[in-house]
Amino acid sequence: MTAFTGKVALVTGGARGIGAEVARRLRARGARLVLIDNDSAPLRELAVELGGEEHVVAVSADVCDLAAVENAVARGVERFGGIDIVVANAGISSYGSVLTVDPAAFRRVVEVNLIGSFHTVRAALPSIAERRGYVLIVSSIAAYVAMPGLAAYDATKAGVEQFANALRLEVAHLGVGVGSAHMSWIDTSLVREAHADVPASVRARATMPRPLRKAIPVRECAARFERGIERRAERINVPAWAGVLRWLRPLLHTPLVERVSGRAVPTWLSDMDAEVVGLGRSLSARVQALGKSRPASE
Structure with a gap:
């Protein structure tokens, strides 16, 4: 028996990267899973790897579609009886400065990262409240310190941190725990695709x-998520020192510090914008293709 034996965990963005590795770890400790992703092929493969229909409900859906997320939750509740844990992990990023980023890509980041988190929580919360469960909303250290060229990502990750804070206050009396996760660079396809598409980002x-340059292995990040979920942590920082940035946040955005830290920005931001214009897109090719397909459910 483990802390997760018999529990049911809903993970969005569950087909690859952090979501998939968290799913593996929770399944290894006895949890049953409801996985949502709009990348159907790796989602099906992961479901088979983790034991198939007996242990996993895998739904290809876009978190921007509330009805599709509600359908996925309903299927999980029907199959397993309820939801105990939510990991609102689905997230994307765009490339380019505010003057260069494709407005449609900027909007898509807001829809997936922020609205998608709301849809996930909204759909699952009745079952979570019934079971006095736990919700983890995946933010980033971008909620603590802004990164030029990633304004949409910065804004949404700050937004989901505050969403988690508000939600925690709303549901504490129901016995529901709420946390936010804040990671530095994690070695995921999101980061690798960005560096391949836009060398200036490197x-x-x-x-x-x-310390901020190091890419952390996905397994290390997922292990910290696992421990944080078990503790029903209010914040999970990866690596642990990232939490210091939360307390330094007022200092990091003073005029003096911004002037010093921003000195290097002109040396690479114009190159990034030129590369984005040359690409003809502000999202990775994979993310852009998935956004165009936008499956409702299957």
Whole structure:
């Protein structure tokens, strides 16, 4: 028996990266899973890997579609009796400065990262409240410190942190725990695709303080998520020192610090914008293709 034996966990963005690895870890400790992703092929493969229909309900759906998320939750509740844990993990990022980013891509980031988190919580909350469960909303250290060229990502990750804070106050009396996760660079397809598409992003990363440059393995990140979910943590920081940035946030955005930290921005931001214009898109090819398909459910 483990803390997750018999529990039911809903994970969005569950087909790859952090979501998939968290799903593996929870399943290994006895949880049953409801996985949502709009990337159907890897989602099906993961469901088979984790034991198939006996243990996993896998639904190909877009978190921007509330009805589709509600359908996925209903299928999980019908199959397993309820939802105990939510990991609102689905997230994307765009490329380019505010003057260059494709407005449709900016909007898509807001829809997936912020509205998608709301849809996930809204659909699952009745069951979570009934079971006095736990909700983890995946933010980023971008909620603590802004990163030029990633304004949509920054804004949505700050937004979901505050969404988690408000939700925690709303549901505490129901016995529901709410946490937010704040990660530095994680070695996911999101990061790898960005660096391949926009080489200037690699140079931008190199200008950051040394601890902020390191890419953390997905397994290490998922292990911290697992421990945080078990503790019903209010915040999960990956790596642990990232939590210091939360307390330094007022200082990091003072005029003096912004002037010093922003000195390197002109050396790479114009190159990033030129690369984005050359690409003809502000999302990775994979994310853009998935956004165009937008399956409701299957």
